[in-house]
Amino acid sequence: MSTHNPKIRIGRINYTNVWPIYYYFPELIDSNDVEIIEQVPSSLNRAMAAGEIDMGPISSFAYGQSFEDYVLFPDLSVSAYGEVNSILLFHQKPLREIANGRIVLPTTSASSVNLLKIILEKFYHGKPTYEFAAPNLDAMIKDADGALLIGDDAIKENWRNTKYMVSDLGQEWAKWTGKWMSFAVWAIRKETIRQYPEQVAKIFAAFVQSKQQAHRKPDDMIKEAQVKVGGSEAYWHHYFNTLCYDFGPEQWEGLQTYYNFCFELGFLPKAAKIDIWSEKEKTRVTE
């Protein structure tokens, strides 16, 4: 690599859901080339929009808000067809009975917040009131009908929960649409592709390789998840195998449906277009 290039600033979601994509990444890339910035999704969304990071996972909703400035890596996402296990609405009564109720949303999320709005407003024909709060279930649900949690917050509360009904938003989405849902996508600022096309290609290759290696050799990663978060070996096997880290035509179709609903319901000013990076496109963007 050229020593004149600055480090590419790469985001990392601070939830276990992204581990397969990062677990072997440090072994596959020169640490002088990259800097990893770990935050909750909503903070990464903001940092990407402000140009404080160059690439990395963001909420798919945040891509919808700034799609003209970003391109998405293929083959990398946090997606699910049905069950997710970490995007959970905890509620006091069945969904159809709370569709006009009071819902508390986590400040950490963007994709799931709008997914829940689609589910309650479009599919259950409700019009709830929404409030935002830090991700703490007891405090959130105290005076509300439902509270949404994502990532490790959702996983841990689900383990403890004995009181509330739980709906997995991935399952709800698949039930009503029959489609995939992508919660996080790997965005690159167009400016970064223009300035550092070679490094971008190298980073992409390392992420894809890390993902493949984690799929083949998940045991160390799973042991680490047990130590850091808790849970059994079987839980994490199931969790990582249920999530899908690919991003191809089936996931694009599901995500486009989500963007179309977001536009229709007024959550996005435009229905975002999914623009996929490729080695060839490098020329187009660099022109």
Ligand SMILES: C=C(O[C@@H]1C=C(C(=O)O)C=C[C@H]1O)C(=O)O
């Ligand atoms: C699958 C998940 O998806 C996450 C949900 C996000 C959102 O709602 O904005 C953003 C990034 C994803 O990592 C999860 O939280 O576990």
